[in-house]
Amino acid sequence: MEVLMSNWSSVQSIPENYVLPPHKRTGKVTANSTGKEIPVIDFEKADCHDRDETIRQILKACQEIGLFQVVNHGVSKELMDDTMKLFKEFFSLPAEYKANFISKARDKGCILYTSSFVNHDDPNKKEIRYWRDCLVNKCNPLEDHLPFWPQTPTGYHEVVGTYSVEMRKFLMKVLDLISEGLGIEAGYFEGDLTREQLLSVNHHIPCPDPSVTLGHPEHRDPNLITAIHQCDVPGLQFFKDGQWIGVEPLPHAFVIIPGVQFRVISNGKFTSPKHRVVTHATEHRTTLGTFFIPSDVSTIEPAKSLVSPLSPLLYRSYVYRDFFNEWMKQVAEDDAVLDLYKIQD
Numbered sequence: 503m504e505v506l507m508s509n510w511s512s513v514q515s516i517p518e519n520y521v522l523p524p525h526k527r528t529g530k531v532t533a534n535s536t537g538k539e540i541p542v543i544d545f546e547k548a549d550c551h552d553r554d555e556t557i558r559q560i561l562k563a564c565q566e567i568g569l570f571q572v573v574n575h576g577v578s579k580e581l582m583d584d585t586m587k588l589f590k591e592f593f594s595l596p597a598e599y600k601a602n603f604i605s606k607a608r609d610k611g612c613i614l615y616t617s618s619f620v621n622h623d624d625p626n627k628k629e630i631r632y633w634r635d636c637l638v639n640k641c642n643p644l645e646d647h648l649p650f651w652p653q654t655p656t657g658y659h660e661v662v663g664t665y666s667v668e669m670r671k672f673l674m675k676v677l678d679l680i681s682e683g684l685g686i687e688a689g690y691f692e693g694d695l696t697r698e699q700l701l702s703v704n705h706h707i708p709c710p711d712p713s714v715t716l717g718h719p720e721h722r723d724p725n726l727i728t729a730i731h732q733c734d735v736p737g738l739q740f741f742k743d744g745q746w747i748g749v750e751p752l753p754h755a756f757v758i759i760p761g762v763q764f765r766v767i768s769n770g771k772f773t774s775p776k777h778r779v780v781t782h783a784t785e786h787r788t789t790l791g792t793f794f795i796p797s798d799v800s801t802i803e804p805a806k807s808l809v810s811p812l813s814p815l816l817y818r819s820y821v822y823r824d825f826f827n828e829w830m831k832q833v834a835e836d837d838a839v840l841d842l843y844k845i846q847d
């Protein structure tokens with residue numbers, strides 16, 4: 503049985519299988535930039551007179567930077583704090599209780615694992631482990647999954663259930679604003695494209711040498727769109743113009759990351775930024791990621807309204823399950839999977 507990192511008794515030195523090969527190391531861990539250039543968009547304005555301006559900011563951020571942060575998003579600060587506190591408590595529970603949720607089966611309502619979900623079983627390859635534990639809750643429809651969620655800490659179902667409902671409303675609002683801005687028909691993202699919702703909670707303990715480990719390997723999110731609720735400990739970085747840029751933790755903000763499916767649906771107008779998580783020498787770090795994921799059977803293709811003689815079709819349509827199966831095989835080469843569906847000119 504895996505020993506969860508959150509139950510390690512003390513960490514004096516880094517176990518060998520967590521040490522990255524030299525070319526994968528972060529070296530000097532501070533990112534080259536603090537991420538001040540990442541737009542912070544105030545959603546309060548979208549609800550009143552400034553809707554068009556908010557939409558303009560979102561599109562500019564997605565097209566020029568790749569991601570953005572949102573404040574005044576409508577999810578209450580108390581709920582965000584309560585949910586964060588509850589998950590910190592969850593990770594401090596005894597190993598015996600948490601062991602009930604350890605699994606790598608994708609179809610469970612709640613799964614807990616350590617390092618990464620995919621461990622490539624190639625005996626010739628040295629396994630690299632990542633410095634994290636992760637708890638994944640399926641959230642939609644809530645009543646189907648709630649019975650499989652933990653009962654402890656007290657209030658788990660109520661707090662996390664409310665959080666996931668509020669996050670659904672918020673991310674739907676983000677999708678409405680994006681659709682309006684791109685000129686995609688209203689309601690495009692309702693239904694199959696947002697059928698699955700996961701709440702993925704990452705927990706990283708302090709690491710004696712952040713320069714040789716990673717909390718989360720570099721990756722693009724394979725889904726439609728992600729909202730990350732960071733705690734106040736930095737760690738998230740994204741890659742732009744040849745450098746890693748830190749995403750500054752802002753109190754009660756969400757970081758919005760368009761996933762690979764958005765790149766296809768927007769017919770190449772959006773990127774899906776590559777990102778990673780570095781470890782911290784002295785602090786625990788907990789983050790809550792809400793993921794909208796298309797159902798396995800949904801068809802993904804560029805939105806018809808975004809294809810024109812000036813913007814020719816870039817990808818052929820595919821079924822999400824086929825994409826995801828390929829993705830799970832070769833997670834290290836994110837772009838290679840999308841290349842399978844690229845229309846060659």
Ligand SMILES: O=C(O)CCC(=O)C(=O)O
Pocket residue numbers: 702704718723730732737738777778779789791
């Ligand atoms: O923990 C973070 O800040 C980001 C996590 C992430 O990128 C992911 O879960 O896909």
Ligand SMILES: [Fe+2]
Pocket residue numbers: 721722723777
């Ligand atoms: Fe991610």
